[in-house]
Amino acid sequence: MNAQTAARQTSAPQTPSLPHAKPEQLGLSPVRLQRLSDAFKREVDKGTLPGATVLVARRGQIGWFDAIGKQSPLAAAPMAKDSIFRIFSMTKPIVSIGIMMLIEDGHFLLSDAVAKFIPEFANQKVGVEHNGELELVPLKRQMTVQDLLRHTSGITYDHTGNGLVQRLYQESRLRSRKITNAEHASFVASLPLMCQPGAEWNYSRSTDILGRIIEVVSGKSLSAFLAERILAPLQMAETAFHTAEANAGRLAEPFPTDPWTGDKVQLFNMLEKPVMESGGGGLVSTTMDYARFSQMLLNGGSLDGVRIVGRKTLELMASDHLGPEVKVDSPLMPPGHGFGLGFAVRTHAGIAPFPGSLGQFFWSGMAGTFFWIDPKEDLFAVFMMQGPGQRQYTRSLLRDLVYAAVE
Structure with missing residues (x-):
C-alpha cells in the first residue's frame, strides 16, 4: 500500500x-x-x-x-x-438556505433592512461616476435581506469590473482571509455602492454579508x-x-x-x-x-x-x-x-x-x-x-x- x-x-x-x-x-x-x-x-x-x-x-x-x-x-x-x-x-446556495431557515424560525423578514443587523450599512452612499470622479449620493431606500440574496444590493466584487467603486474594493483588505466576518462587513459598509439598492443585478460580496447576518442573529x-x-x-x-x-x-x-x-x-x-x-x-x-x-x-x-x-x-x-x-x-x-x-x-x-x-x-x-x-x-x-x-x-x-x- x-x-x-x-x-x-x-x-x-x-x-x-x-x-x-x-x-x-x-x-x-x-x-x-x-x-x-x-x-x-x-x-x-x-x-x-x-x-x-x-x-x-x-x-x-x-x-x-x-x-x-x-x-x-x-x-x-x-x-x-x-x-x-x-x-x-x-x-x-448553502448560506442562502441558512438565511431562509432563520426566516422560517421567525427571526426577521426578507424585507428587513440590512442595517437592522449591521448598523454601519445605514449610512452608506452610492458612488456615481462623473468624468472620472466619484460623486457620493444618498440612498433612495435601504438595502434589504432580499437584495443581498438576489444580488441587487449595490454591493460589488473587486474582480467583476474596473469601475471606480471596484477600484476602491481592490485597494481594500476585503480579500484577506485573516479578517473576521464582522470586520469584513464593516469594510464593505464603509465603501460606496455601485448603484441604488434594487436597481441593478451586480454579482457581489452580498452573500458574505448574509453570512455575517447569520452570525449576528444566531449568536454562533x-x-x-x-x-x-x-x-x-x-x-x-x-x-x-x-x-x-x-x-x-x-x-x-x-x-x-x-x-x-x-x-x-x-x-x-x-x-x-x-x-x-x-x-x-x-x-x-x-x-x-x-x-x-x-x-x-x-x-x-x-x-x-x-x-x-x-x-x-x-x-x-x-x-x-x-x-x-x-x-x-x-x-x-x-x-x-x-x-x-x-x-x-x-x-x-x-x-x-x-x-x-x-x-x-x-x-x-x-x-x-x-x-x-x-x-x-x-x-x-x-x-x-x-x-x-x-x-x-x-x-x-x-x-x-x-x-x-x-x-
Missing part, C-alpha cells in the same frame, strides 16, 4: 452515498453518458483541465458518477470520487451554524471552511498557469483554517457531499426524512426575483435566465445557448465547480474541477452532454 492509498484510507469520508441505479432504469442513456465522460477525457488529453468528477442523478438515484483525469497536475494521483475541491461560490460563528443546521443533518461530513492535514492526499489542484488565459492561478490553501469564513466563497467540499445538498433541493427541502427548509420557502428561492425593472448586464447571467434567492433560475425554454427546463435553478464556483437542479426532469448534476479559465465553456458542454442522455 503506498502512502497516497494509506492517506485515503485513514481519512476515509463519512459521507454516506446516495443510492445508485443503472442509467437505463432512470431514463438515462448509458451510451450517451459514456460520451459525456469521453468528452471530458478529451479535454484532459488536450490539457485544458487536470481532471474532473461528474455525477448525474435522476428520480432519487445516481445514474452516473465518474472521476476523470488527475487530481493535481503536479502529482500522479488520479482524480477520485472523494477528492476535495474549493467550491467557491457554490458556498452561496457561520461555520458552527452551517454545521449544526445544514451540514450535519444532511451528513455532509466533508464540507467546511478548511480540511484536515490528514486529507492532504485528496486535494484537487489547478494548473499553475491557466491553459486558456495564460494567467497565473493561485487558489487558497484548503488545509489552512481562515479567520474569514466567507459565506460567498469559502467552503471546500466533495462531489458526494454536494450531491446530498442537491438531492435535498430537488426533493423540495428534505433528505432521508430530515427537513432542512420548507417546500414553499424553497419554491420562493427558486423563482425569479428580478423582473423587467432590474437592469442585468453581466456575462455571469445567461440569456433566458433570472435570479432567485441564492440561485440563477431558467425563465425561458429558449434564448439560452444550451438545453434545460423552465424552472431549473443552479449556480457555480470560480474554480470550475457547477451544479443544477431540474425539477421538471427530476434530475440534478454536480460537476467538480479546479480550472478557473475554462469554467464557462465546461458548464455549457456539461449541459449539452447531460441533456443529450435524458430519454
Whole structure:
C-alpha cells in the first residue's frame, strides 16, 4: 500500500452515498453518458483541465458518477470520487438556505433592512461616476435581506469590473482571509455602492454579508451554524471552511498557469483554517457531499426524512426575483435566465445557448465547480474541477452532454 492509498484510507469520508441505479432504469442513456465522460477525457488529453468528477442523478438515484483525469497536475494521483475541491461560490446556495431557515424560525423578514443587523450599512452612499470622479449620493431606500440574496444590493466584487467603486474594493483588505466576518462587513459598509439598492443585478460580496447576518442573529460563528443546521443533518461530513492535514492526499489542484488565459492561478490553501469564513466563497467540499445538498433541493427541502427548509420557502428561492425593472448586464447571467434567492433560475425554454427546463435553478464556483437542479426532469448534476479559465465553456458542454442522455 503506498502512502497516497494509506492517506485515503485513514481519512476515509463519512459521507454516506446516495443510492445508485443503472442509467437505463432512470431514463438515462448509458451510451450517451459514456460520451459525456469521453468528452471530458478529451479535454484532459488536450490539457485544458487536470481532471474532473461528474455525477448525474435522476428520480432519487445516481445514474452516473465518474472521476476523470488527475487530481493535481503536479502529482500522479488520479482524480477520485472523494477528492476535495474549493467550491467557491457554490458556498452561496448553502448560506442562502441558512438565511431562509432563520426566516422560517421567525427571526426577521426578507424585507428587513440590512442595517437592522449591521448598523454601519445605514449610512452608506452610492458612488456615481462623473468624468472620472466619484460623486457620493444618498440612498433612495435601504438595502434589504432580499437584495443581498438576489444580488441587487449595490454591493460589488473587486474582480467583476474596473469601475471606480471596484477600484476602491481592490485597494481594500476585503480579500484577506485573516479578517473576521464582522470586520469584513464593516469594510464593505464603509465603501460606496455601485448603484441604488434594487436597481441593478451586480454579482457581489452580498452573500458574505448574509453570512455575517447569520452570525449576528444566531449568536454562533457561520461555520458552527452551517454545521449544526445544514451540514450535519444532511451528513455532509466533508464540507467546511478548511480540511484536515490528514486529507492532504485528496486535494484537487489547478494548473499553475491557466491553459486558456495564460494567467497565473493561485487558489487558497484548503488545509489552512481562515479567520474569514466567507459565506460567498469559502467552503471546500466533495462531489458526494454536494450531491446530498442537491438531492435535498430537488426533493423540495428534505433528505432521508430530515427537513432542512420548507417546500414553499424553497419554491420562493427558486423563482425569479428580478423582473423587467432590474437592469442585468453581466456575462455571469445567461440569456433566458433570472435570479432567485441564492440561485440563477431558467425563465425561458429558449434564448439560452444550451438545453434545460423552465424552472431549473443552479449556480457555480470560480474554480470550475457547477451544479443544477431540474425539477421538471427530476434530475440534478454536480460537476467538480479546479480550472478557473475554462469554467464557462465546461458548464455549457456539461449541459449539452447531460441533456443529450435524458430519454
